[in-house]
Amino acid sequence: MKPFLFCAAIVLTSFGMLNSAHAESRPRANDPLWQQECGSCHVPYPPRLLSAASWNTVMDGLGSHFGSDASLDPASTKAIRRFLTSHAGTRTTERQGKALLRITETPWFVHEHSEELPAGIWKSPAVKSASNCSACHTQAAQGSFSEHEIRLPKGVSR
Ligand code: HEC
Ligand code: HEC
Structure with missing residues (x-):
């Protein structure tokens, strides 16, 4: 694992823990x-x-x-x-x-x-439609859209 990815993984893991603690205190509909x-x-x-x-x-x-x-x-x-x-x-x-x-x-x-986003992103093959929230919001299926959970698809940059 590259050092950058390793650090990113640690950061992501800790954000994940913060988010789940947060989610418990404020239940989603x-x-x-x-x-x-x-x-x-x-x-x-x-x-x-x-x-x-x-x-x-x-x-x-x-x-x-x-x-x-x-x-x-x-x-x-x-x-x-x-x-x-x-x-x-x-x-x-x-x-x-x-x-x-x-x-x-x-x-x-x-x-x-x-x-935040370049105009062409919505029609890119990885996204297809702005309605496709989970192309970028990794926890959209669970109803969570926190900034920390956003991953732009491969080949798409800001
Ligand atoms: C049979 C498949 C299907 C089911 C079941 C379905 N939808 Fe959809 N829905 C779609 C499609 C297709 C779109 C358009 C997606 C696009 O433009 O990329 C859509 C889009 C939407 C949008 C607009 C998203 C946007 O662009 O902002 C809303 C809101 C929505 N659906 C709500 C609902 C609700 C509420 C239900 C349950 C009662 C439901 N849908 C069930 C197929 C479905
Ligand atoms: C192409 C990628 C992409 C798609 C698809 C997308 N989003 Fe986003 N979304 C983002 C980015 C990037 C931000 C900005 C985050 C920031 O403020 O830094 C954002 C921000 C948000 C925020 C605010 C988050 C916060 O904590 O400030 C919400 C809520 C949100 N999006 C909901 C949605 C919903 C609902 C859909 C689908 C109907 C959707 N998004 C589709 C990329 C996307």
Whole structure:
């Protein structure tokens, strides 16, 4: 192992420990049904990243969901809708009076990701789509987006 990588590994390990200690003190919103149904095609996007109005619009349109059929039975739709809206974020996600469906189109997301990253990164083969959070956020599937867990894919640099 190169010395740099060795140091990096130690740093990463200690960050990992800090993060898990932190995570325990502030539990993330979780729900097994949501995890299962909304985490099968992509990571289960955390409820806090969209407003309740946006989640309602997403849940109203599951039959034609970004080109996929993600429809669910009424009871599951209702339960997941309740979970998402009750843990929703407070930032507005409206544009011209309509609730945005995409986290990746919200001003917060664009701002958070534009300063740090070259424009071409979103279309690079390793990333494919900005919606593919786990291309860079190694713990996205667990709902964690901490800065310390970001690894840009191979061949992509800032
Ligand atoms: C059958 C597959 C499938 C299922 C199941 C599914 N989705 Fe999706 N979802 C997609 C696809 C495809 C996209 C578009 C991804 C892209 O643009 O790269 C998407 C995108 C999204 C986005 C926008 C991401 C962005 O760009 O910010 C949200 C929000 C979302 N899904 C929420 C949900 C929720 C909530 C559920 C569960 C009720 C769900 N999805 C279940 C296929 C699915
Ligand atoms: C191409 C790589 C890449 C993709 C894909 C990506 N991100 Fe990021 N994300 C970053 C980088 C780089 C930062 C900036 C970290 C910093 O401030 O130094 C960041 C920052 C964040 C932050 C703030 C972290 C903090 O603690 O400040 C959140 C939350 C976040 N991203 C969520 C998402 C979500 C949700 C998705 C998918 C819908 C996503 N990201 C997709 C690279 C990416």
